Amino acid sequence: MTFEIFLVAPPGLEPVLAEEAQAAGFEGVATLPGGVTITGGWPEVWRANIALRGATRVLARFTEFRAFHLAQLDKRARKVDWAGVLRPDVPVRVEATTKGSKIYHAGAATQRIERAIREELGTSIAKDAPVQIKARIDDNLVTLSVDTSGESLHKRGHKLFTGKAPIRETMAALLLRQMGFTGAEPLVDPMCGSGTFVIEAAEIALGLLPGRDRAFAFEQLASHDPTAVAALRTSPPRDTDLRFYGFDRDQGAIKGAGENAARAGVQDVTVFARAAVSDLARPSGPPGLVMVNPPYGGRIGDRKPLFALYGALGEALRARFSGWRVGIVTNDGGLAKATGLPFLPPGPPVAHGGLTVKLYRTDPL
Numbered sequence: 410m411t412f413e414i415f416l417v418a419p420p421g422l423e424p425v426l427a428e429e430a431q432a433a434g435f436e437g438v439a440t441l442p443g444g445v446t447i448t449g450g451w452p453e454v455w456r457a458n459i460a461l462r463g464a465t466r467v468l469a470r471f472t473e474f475r476a477f478h479l480a481q482l483d484k485r486a487r488k489v490d491w492a493g494v495l496r497p498d499v500p501v502r503v504e505a506t507t508k509g510s511k512i513y514h515a516g517a518a519t520q521r522i523e524r525a526i527r528e529e530l531g532t533s534i535a536k537d538a539p540v541q542i543k544a545r546i547d548d549n550l551v552t553l554s555v556d557t558s559g560e561s562l563h564k565r566g567h568k569l570f571t572g573k574a575p576i577r578e579t580m581a582a583l584l585l586r587q588m589g590f591t592g593a594e595p596l597v598d599p600m601c602g603s604g605t606f607v608i609e610a611a612e613i614a615l616g617l618l619p620g621r622d623r624a625f626a627f628e629q630l631a632s633h634d635p636t637a638v639a640a641l642r643t644s645p646p647r648d649t650d651l652r653f654y655g656f657d658r659d660q661g662a663i664k665g666a667g668e669n670a671a672r673a674g675v676q677d678v679t680v681f682a683r684a685a686v687s688d689l690a691r692p693s694g695p696p697g698l699v700m701v702n703p704p705y706g707g708r709i710g711d712r713k714p715l716f717a718l719y720g721a722l723g724e725a726l727r728a729r730f731s732g733w734r735v736g737i738v739t740n741d742g743g744l745a746k747a748t749g750l751p752f753l754p755p756g757p758p759v760a761h762g763g764l765t766v767k768l769y770r771t772d773p774l
C-alpha cells in the first residue's frame with residue numbers, strides 16, 4: 410500500500426526539507442507551501458519520522474474521496490478501511506478543516522467522521538487521544554490523514570534544559586543544511602543557549618538518528634511493526650575527531666547545554682564553556698562553521714545594546730576566524746549589518762516563535 414506522505418516544514422524552509430528528503434532516498438519528493446510530499450507506505454512513514462531532521466511532523470494521507478454533503482460524508486467515511494489504520498483499543502481524535510466546499514461546517518464534518526470510526530471500528534473518541542486523524546475538505550475532496558508523529562518532531566527527547574528563546578531542533582538542522590554543513594567540519598556557536606546547533610551538529614557528525622530515543626504516534630497504529638521499526642532506529646555508528654563548541658556568557662546555559670548533550674550521548678565530541686562573545690577564541694584545528702542566533706531585536710531586551718553585542722560578535726569573528734564560514738539567524742537585518750561581516754544575500758524569511766527570522770551567511774572569511 411502506498412500513499413502520499415506529507416512532511417510538515419517550518420514555513421520558509423520547505424525547499425531545504427525537500428533536499429533532505431531527496432538525499433535520504435525518499436521518492437516523489439515535491440515542495441508545497443508548509444511542507445513537502447513524498448510517496449511511500451508505512452515503512453517510509455516510520456523512516457521519515459525517525460531519520461529526517463527537518464520535518465516538524467509526518468502525516469500519512471491514507472485515503473481520499475469526494476463528498477458534496479454531510480450524508481455522503483457519513484456514508485463514505487463508514488466505508489474507509491479504518492481497521493487498516495487505527496486500533497480499536499487506542500482512542501482517537503478527529504480534526505476537520507473545510508475550504509471552498511459544499512460542506513462548510515467543520516464541526517459537523519468532524520462529528521460524522523468520529524461517529525463513523527466509533528461505530529464501524531469500535532474505537533473511542535477522546536480529546537486527549539494519542540492518535541489524531543486530520544480531515545481536510547477542499548473543493549469537495551475529503552483527504553484523510555493520520556498524524557504519525559504525535560509530539561512535534563523537534564522534540565528529540567534530550568533537551569530538558571531549554572534556556573531563553575531556544576531554536577527548534579528541526580529548524581536548526583535545516584539551517585545547518587542550508588549552510589552546507591554535513592558533519593565534516595567543526596562548529597562553533599558563540600551564543601549557544603541550550604546548545605541546539607552544537608548538539609544537532611554533533612549528532613549529524615556521529616550519524617545518530619534524530620528519532621532514536623523518542624516515541625511516535627505511529628506506534629499506536631494498526632500498521633505498527635515493532636521489529637521493523639527497531640531496525641530503522643539503529644544506524645551504523647560513525648566516529649569523528651572533530652569537536653563542536655558552544656559558548657555563552659550565561660553559566661546556567663553552559664551547564665544546561667552540557668546536560669542536554671550528555672542526554673543525547675554526544676558529550677565526547679562537544680565542548681561547552683562560559684565566555685562572552687568579546688572573548689571568543691578560535692578553536693585549534695581546521696576551520697569550519699560558526700552558527701549563531703544572537704538575542705533578537707524586540708524579544709529579549711532593547712535593540713540599542715544589541716548593536717554593541719552584534720558589533721562585538723562581528724569583530725571577534727573578523728579578527729580570529731579567518732577561513733570559517735558564518736551563519737547568523739536573526740529577525741533584524743540592521744543588527745546583522747552591525748556585525749560588519751560580508752554577508753551573501755539573506756535566505757528567505759522563516760517563521761520562528763512569532764518572529765520572522767532570516768539566515769545571513771558568509772563565504773569563508
Ligand SMILES: C[S@@+](CC[C@H](N)C(=O)[O-])C[C@H]1O[C@@H](n2cnc3c(N)ncnc32)[C@H](O)[C@@H]1O
Pocket residue numbers: 571572573574575576577599600601602603604605606656657658659662684685686687702703704705718
Ligand atoms: C537567542 S539565545 C540562543 C538560543 C540557542 N540557539 C538555543 O537554541 O538555545 C541567545 C543567547 O545569547 C547569550 N548571550 C547574550 N549576550 C551574550 C554575550 N555577550 N556573550 C555570549 N553570549 C551571550 C544569551 O545568554 C542566550 O543564551
